[in-house]
Structure formats: C-alpha cells, structure tokens
Amino acid sequence: xxxxxxxxxATKRVKLSTEELRGLSNGSSLxxxxxxxxxxxxxxxxxxxxxxxxxxxxxxIKRVEFVRIIAKALYSLGYKKSGERLEEESGIxxxxxVVNLFMQQVLDGSWDESVATLKKIGLxxxxxxxxxxxxxxxxxxxxxxxAEKVMDALNTLRTEITPLCINVTRVRELSSRVVAPSQxxxxxxxxxxxxxxxSRSKLLEELQKLLPPTVMIPERRLEHLVEQAxxxxxxxxxxxxxxxxxMSLYTDHQxxxxxxxxxxxxxxxxxxxxxxxxxxxxxxxxxxSSSNDRSVIIWEVDVNRGVSLKHRLCGHQKSVCSVSWSPxxxxxxxxxVEEAVRRWDVSSGECLHIYEKAGVGQVSCGWxxxxxxxxxxxxxxxxxxxxxxxxxxxxxxxxxxxxxSDLEITSDGKQIISMYKEDAILLLDREAKVERHIEEDxxxxxxxxSRDNRFLLVSxxxxxxxxxxxxxxxxxxAKYIGHxxxxxxxxSCFGGLAQAFIASGSEDSQVYIWHRGSxxxxxxxxxHSGAVNCVSWNPVNPHMxxxxxxxxxxxxxxxNELNMKRKDAHSNGIHYCNGRT
Amino acid sequence: MDVDPCHYDLVGINENxxxxxxxxxxxxxxxxxTMESFIACTxxxxxxxxxxxxxxxxxxxxxxxxxNALKAIELTNQLAHDLLEKNEELYxxxxxxxxxxxxRSRKCSEALEFAQAKLxxxxxxxxxxxxxxxxxxxxxxxxPDKSPTFYLLGLEHRQKIAESLNRAILEHMNLPSYTxxxxxxxxxxxxxxxxSQELGK
Numbered sequence: 001x002x003x004x005x006x007x008x009x010a011t012k013r014v015k016l017s018t019e020e021l022r023g024l025s026n027g028s029s030l031x032x033x034x035x036x037x038x039x040x041x042x043x044x045x046x047x048x049x050x051x052x053x054x055x056x057x058x059x060x061i062k063r064v065e066f067v068r069i070i071a072k073a074l075y076s077l078g079y080k081k082s083g084e085r086l087e088e089e090s091g092i093x094x095x096x097x098v099v100n101l102f103m104q105q106v107l108d109g110s111w112d113e114s115v116a117t118l119k120k121i122g123l124x125x126x127x128x129x130x131x132x133x134x135x136x137x138x139x140x141x142x143x144x145x146x147a148e149k150v151m152d153a154l155n156t157l158r159t160e161i162t163p164l165c166i167n168v169t170r171v172r173e174l175s176s177r178v179v180a181p182s183q184x185x186x187x188x189x190x191x192x193x194x195x196x197x198x199s200r201s202k203l204l205e206e207l208q209k210l211l212p213p214t215v216m217i218p219e220r221r222l223e224h225l226v227e228q229a230x231x232x233x234x235x236x237x238x239x240x241x242x243x244x245x246x247m248s249l250y251t252d253h254q255x256x257x258x259x260x261x262x263x264x265x266x267x268x269x270x271x272x273x274x275x276x277x278x279x280x281x282x283x284x285x286x287x288x289s290s291s292n293d294r295s296v297i298i299w300e301v302d303v304n305r306g307v308s309l310k311h312r313l314c315g316h317q318k319s320v321c322s323v324s325w326s327p328x329x330x331x332x333x334x335x336x337v338e339e340a341v342r343r344w345d346v347s348s349g350e351c352l353h354i355y356e357k358a359g360v361g362q363v364s365c366g367w368x369x370x371x372x373x374x375x376x377x378x379x380x381x382x383x384x385x386x387x388x389x390x391x392x393x394x395x396x397x398x399x400x401x402x403x404x405s406d407l408e409i410t411s412d413g414k415q416i417i418s419m420y421k422e423d424a425i426l427l428l429d430r431e432a433k434v435e436r437h438i439e440e441d442x443x444x445x446x447x448x449x450s451r452d453n454r455f456l457l458v459s460x461x462x463x464x465x466x467x468x469x470x471x472x473x474x475x476x477x478a479k480y481i482g483h484x485x486x487x488x489x490x491x492s493c494f495g496g497l498a499q500a501f502i503a504s505g506s507e508d509s510q511v512y513i514w515h516r517g518s519x520x521x522x523x524x525x526x527x528h529s530g531a532v533n534c535v536s537w538n539p540v541n542p543h544m545x546x547x548x549x550x551x552x553x554x555x556x557x558x559x560n561e562l563n564m565k566r567k568d569a570h571s572n573g574i575h576y577c578n579g580r581t
Numbered sequence: 582m583d584v585d586p587c588h589y590d591l592v593g594i595n596e597n598x599x600x601x602x603x604x605x606x607x608x609x610x611x612x613x614x615t616m617e618s619f620i621a622c623t624x625x626x627x628x629x630x631x632x633x634x635x636x637x638x639x640x641x642x643x644x645x646x647x648x649n650a651l652k653a654i655e656l657t658n659q660l661a662h663d664l665l666e667k668n669e670e671l672y673x674x675x676x677x678x679x680x681x682x683x684x685r686s687r688k689c690s691e692a693l694e695f696a697q698a699k700l701x702x703x704x705x706x707x708x709x710x711x712x713x714x715x716x717x718x719x720x721x722x723x724x725p726d727k728s729p730t731f732y733l734l735g736l737e738h739r740q741k742i743a744e745s746l747n748r749a750i751l752e753h754m755n756l757p758s759y760t761x762x763x764x765x766x767x768x769x770x771x772x773x774x775x776x777s778q779e780l781g782k
Contacts, residue, residue: 159723174721
C-alpha cells in the first residue's frame with residue numbers, strides 16, 4: 001500500500017482496517033455479499049432505473065423481452081440447465097408460473113385441469129380462451145378415440161366441445177370420426193387428415209400460436225430475428241454474386257467487388273471482322289458468336305480449360321446479326337442480315353435447314369419455348385413462324401421493323417414481345433389475345449427478357465437502358481446510364497446470381513456493369529479497342545461474362561485473381577476458383 | 582306462340598279419362614276406402630290385384646312416416662324382396678331414419694352402435710359421405726334440435742323418404758311410380774310459367 005501521510009487531516013481519508021485492505025487487494029467488493037456471488041446484487045431488474053430497461057445502443061430492445069427470447073432459444077437448443085440458470089440469474093422468468101403449469105398440464109394430458117388453468121391466465125380475451133379450449137378438448141377427444149374409448153370421446157364432444165359454440169364444421173368432422181373405426185377413414189371427407197391425434201408437443205406449438213406472444217414466447221423467435229437481419233444484409237449487398245459465400249453472424253455481410261467478373265481471362269481472335277452478337281447457351285456449356293465476317297462460331301465452355309473453338313459455321317452470304325439457342329441447347333439458329341435463317345446442329349456443326357422467303361430478307365430469329373417451331377423477323381414488316389421442317393405456319397403482318405427486329409417469347413409460350421413502333425414495344429398474350437404496350441419517348445434499339453419472364457430490359461437511342469416490370473400493366477422500375485451509344489446497336493443483358501446485375505456494351509470500348517436493384521454503376525471494364533456491341537453473362541456461372549467487339553475479338557471476363565488471393569488469406573477457408581459456380 | 586289460350590274451352594274430354602286420373606291418384610296414395618266408394622259411385626271396373634298391394638303399401642308408408650324404419654324395411658323385404666338391394670340409396674335413407682329416431686329419443690350409445698354397424702360402410706362411397714356426416718353431426722349435440730342438421734329429424738324428411746319408398750315399390754310392381762294427376766299438374770304449371778314468360782317479353 002502507498003505510504004500514509006500522518007500530516008493529512010483524518011477526515012480526508014477513510015481509515016481502513018487491515019482486513020478490508022486485504023479484501024481490496026483481492027479485487028472483491030467492499031460491500032458484504034448478501035448471499036452467494038456478487039452478481040446477485042444485480043439480479044433484480046430495478047424498474048426505477050430507466051437505463052436498465054433497454055439494451056443495445058439504439059434503445060429499442062427491451063431487456064425483459066431480450067432475456068426471455070434468449071432463454072427460449074437456449075431451451076430449444078436443448079440447453080435446459082443454461083436456460084434455467086438464465087431465468088434464475090436474470091430474475092426474468094421465461095413464462096409466468098401459471099403458464100408453466102398450463103404447459104405442463106398439456107404435455108401430461110391433464111386436459112380438464114389445463115382448460116381450468118387456461119382461464120386463470122390473464123391477458124386473454126374470451127375468443128382466445130374458447131379457441132384454445134377447443135384445441136385442447138379436441139386433443140382429448142382424439143386421444144380417447146385412439147384408445148378406443150368411443151363413448152367417452154362422444155361424451156366429451158357432446159358435453160364439452162359442442163357447447164363452446166365455435167368451429168361448427170370441425171364439430172361435424174369430429175362426430176363423423178366417432179362412427180368410423182380407426183382403421184379406415186371416411187373416403188373423401190376432411191377426416192382424412194386427422195387419422196391419429198397429433199403429438200402433445202405439436203398441440204403445445206399450436207396453442208402457442210393462438211396465445212398472445214407475451215404470454216407464451218413463440219418458438220424460434222430469436223432464430224427468426226437473426227435470419228431476418230441476415231436476409232436484409234444479403235439483399236442490401238450490391239455485389240452479391242456468389243453461391244458459395246456463407247453468411248456469418250460475426251460481421252455484416254458484404255460481398256466485395258471480387259465477386260463480379262472484372263478481369264479479362266481470354267481473348268478470342270478467331271473472327272476476321274467485327275463481332276456483332278454473342279450468347280451463351282442456356283446450360284452455360286456453349287457460347288455462340290456471330291460476325292460481320294459472315295460466320296458464326298460455336299465455342300465450348302470448359303470449367304478448367306476455358307473457352308475454346310468447337311465449330312465454325314459458314315454458309316451465310318451476309319453478315320450474321322443474331323443467333324438463338326434451342327431450348328435444349330442442341331441446335332442453333334443464325335440469321336444473316338436481310339438474308340436467310342439457318343438451323344445448325346451443335347455437336348456436328350452441320351447446317352440442318354435453311355429458312356428463306358423469296359423476295360424478302362430476314363433480320364432476326366428465335367425459338368419457341370417448346371422447341372417445336374421457330375420465328376423470324378422479316379424486313380417487310382412481318383414476323384414469320386416456321387415449322388422446323390421449313391413449312392411456314394403463320395405470318396403476322398404489320399409489325400414495324402427496324403434494322404434489327406428483336407422478338408422474345410416468354411418461357412411459358414404465352415406472351416410474344418416485339419417491336420410495334422420505333423419507340424414502343426408490343427406485348428401480346430396469344431391466348432387471351434390481349435395487347436399491352438410499353439411506350440418510350442426515345443427510339444428503342446434492342447430489348448431482352450429476364451429469365452423469370454417478369455422484366456424487360458430495353459436499350460434506347462439516348463444511351464439509357466430501362467428496366468420495365470411487365471407483370472400486369474408495364475411499369476418502369478429502373479434506369480441505367482453511363483455507357484456510350486451513338487451510332488450502333490448496343491446490346492445489354494441480365495446476369496449474375498439471380499440476374500441481379502445488368503451488363504451492357506458501349507461505344508467507348510468498355511463493358512459496363514450495374515447493380516440491378518440500386519441502378520448503381522459498379523464496374524467499367526476497359527480492354528477492347530473497338531465498340532463493344534454485345535455482352536452475354538453465363539446463365540450457369542455467375543462469374544463468367546463474354547463481350548463482342550468491333551475490334552474483331554471476344555473477351556471472356558472472370559473474377560480478378562489478385563483480389564481473390566488476398567481475400568483468401570483471411571477468408572473462412574472457402575476456396576473460390578475462376579469459372580466455377 | 583300465337584295459339585289462343587282460350588282454345589282449351591273447346592277441347593272435349595272423355596269421362597273415363599277423368600275417372601282414371603282420380604283412381605290412379607287414390608291407388609298411389611293407398612286411400613283404400615275412398616277408392617272403394619269411388620269405384621262404387623262411378624261404376625268403374627275394380628282393379629282387383631291392387632287392393633292387397635295397396636294395403637301393404639299403406640302400412641309400409643305409415644311405418645316409415647312414423648319413423649319405424651326397421652319395420653318398414655322388414656315389410657318391404659317381404660313384399661318386394663330385392664328392392665332394397667337394388668335401391669341402395671333408399672336403404673341408406675331408411676336406415677338413417679332409424680338412426681335419427683334413436684338420437685331423438687336420446688339413446689346415444691344405441692344410436693352410435695347402430696351407426697357403426699349399419700351406416701359406417703356407406704362412408705366408403707363418396708356420394709353418401711356428406712349425408713352420413715350430416716347425420717353423424719346430430720350426435721355431437723346434447724339437444725339434436727340445436728344442431729345445424731336438425732331438419733333430418735323432422736316429419737318433412739321422413740315424408741320425403743316414405744314417398745320415395747312408395748314410388749320404388751310401385752315401380753317394382755310394374756305400376757306407374759308417378760300418378761297421372763301429378764304429371765298433369767306439373768305439366769300445366771310449366772306451361773303456365775312458359776306463357777307468362779312469353780307475355781312478359
């Protein structure tokens with residue numbers, strides 16, 4: 001101990017006995033403990049002290065509620081002793097003693113007693129008491145039936161259940177149960193689902209749902225709150241693009257940019273002229289690209305070896321402006337500009353059929369969702385529907401076509417989406433024959449449909465990309481800007497996990513990527529030396545993006561390796577790899 | 582339709598036809614005594630074999646109406662032995678009347694046993710399920726009149742069943758199950774409705 005100055009007046013210093021001094025040096029409290037450990041002193045929550053009532057920095061969590069749901073969680077996890085200890089230490093019981101008695105009686109099957117106890121629980125209004133009593137007595141009835149005490153069950157029904165005067169339909173069902181022996185059930189009646197009485201703990205769960213949450217804490221409440229928080233974090237995460245990532249409770253979830261493909265992994269130089277269009281197949285195994293050099297190339301996508309040339313399809317006499325994959329990804333349609341549409345077999349590279357019409361040229365092509373017919377846009381303002389074998393099925397006239405005429409069909413085959421005017425899109429319901437329109441105030445250059453058929457991404461002349469919700473009345477939901485478009489058709493696409501991103505080409509030779517929900521531009525990827533005409537995101541691998549450019553190359557983009565390696569150093573051990581989902 | 586409705590005044594009717602209509606009505610409803618005096622008054626030929634049949638049918642009808650369904654079933658089986666086998670629905674209706682009577686006289690356990698023994702197997706056939714449930718629902722109430730299906734215990738219901746039984750027996754005996762009187766009234770009603778609709782247009 002420090003030296004005691006005798007000159008100091010006695011009043012300024014408390015004279016401590018040696019006993020207490022020793023106690024001080026041990027670190028224990030000066031005050032006599034009342035009983036047991038010192039923590040007991042804090043046991044009773046003092047309601048007069050306002051601060052004690054809430055926990056957390058925002059002051060919105062009530063201590064009593066917080067402790068109770070933690071105790072509930074401990075019990076459901078099976079830590080009964082911990083739960084009891086918490087109740088004891090905090091002085092906050094999970095349930096009042098009446099409720100505890102009630103729950104025990106239900107589990108023990110003391111039905112009449114439990115109904116009586118139910119009435120003693122405060123905070124309950126008449127209708128809840130009746131509904132809960134009904135549930136309990138119904139259980140009593142069913143258990144009696146199961147034990148083949150039919151008359152007892154009937155008496156319960158007549159004297160206890162029916163007089164509650166609620167749930168008349170259920171009473172009716174129960175009385176049918178009395179007659180039908182337990183081995184067979186009345187055919188076609190509702191009794192089918194109550195062959196056996198449910199377990200008593202299940203009954204307790206149902207009672208919990210009926211009673212107000214202050215009386216009986218709902219099951220798994222704490223888990224539910226935590227899940228809610230995690231899901232909100234995930235939805236707010238702008239770069240969320242990876243299935244692998246497990247959400248941790250330790251830190252707020254935030255994907256880094258490293259989940260977005262941003263590094264050129266491959267440059268494919270096999271085209272000898274501008275590459276105008278490209279698209280991954282639905283199964284992500286192939287990529288098809290079409291070019292001003294009049295050829296189409298089918299590439300094979302391999303997880304380990306990357307993208308490699310499979311077939312070069314020659315035959316078109318004009319530049320090829322678009323391709324379309326069959327629903328089963330075994331065949332490919334290609335369209336030459338104002339020329340013919342060709343159908344190719346993917347594995348052999350053979351041309352299976354040529355679709356042409358005398359005197360006119362076709363400008364776009366597509367498959368029906370069932371793979372049984374194809375359609376093509378024609379430069380005489382019509383859309384032609386063909387049988388696979390070349391017979392013309394139908395021809396819809398009167399659609400306005402531009403140089404490129406996009407056409408989409410929803411995957412249920414019900415809606416056809418096509419250009420209607422320069423600045424309007426027609427959505428036609430084939431069965432109901434109902435038309436809806438999307439009107440823009442700028443010329444539309446291209447559009448694409450989301451995988452879930454609910455949204456349409458429309459690219460406009462004025463360098464904006466608009467996202468429309470096409471369920472019900474079309475509504476504009478988002479705009480994406482930043483990329484450059486002046487003279488050419490630049491295409492955009494959906495992509496990434498759950499199609500949460502929008503990607504587009506641009507005349508400034510870069511690839512642009514936006515977060516779909518917020519509209520925020522998150523990446524601009526330089527690399528190409530000419531306008532980027534088209535982009536396609538691998539539908540199966542959210543980390544792979546392909547871009548087609550006037551510089552005659554195709555670039556395959558993937559995750560940035562450097563960032564990945566750095567992240568791996570303090571990740572939770574999950575290994576990420578390029579191209580792997 | 583541009584037929585003048587007053588034309589009916591000009592149609593001639595045969596006396597015998599009218600007598601037959603009345604007679605068939607009396608026979609159908611087993612009004613033995615009335616039928617005998619009617620025949621005597623009009624001098625018609627008595628339909629000889631009808632009388633015995635009528636007596637039996639009358640008894641069966643009354644037993645069913647009173648709720649003594651088991652007796653009605655017994656007599657029916659004597660009179661027309663495979664009728665109830667062929668008319669399963671009718672059989673079900675009769676059995677459920679007996680059940681209803683047991684419930685009405687508060688003989689709960691008897692009613693339950695009877696239902697389990699005789700009625701439950703009908704539950705396997707979808708078309709009877711709802712009706713069976715209607716009857717079973719009566720068991721749930723200490724005062725069956727308070728139940729939603731209380732009408733099953735009433736006279737009206739029994740009358741309906743009794744009449745169905747009567748018709749079935751007549752059919753079985755190769756007699757018309759509907760009287761001419763009924764048919765005529767039904768037809769007239771329809772015609773009148775039709776006419777008033779036409780007028781209303």
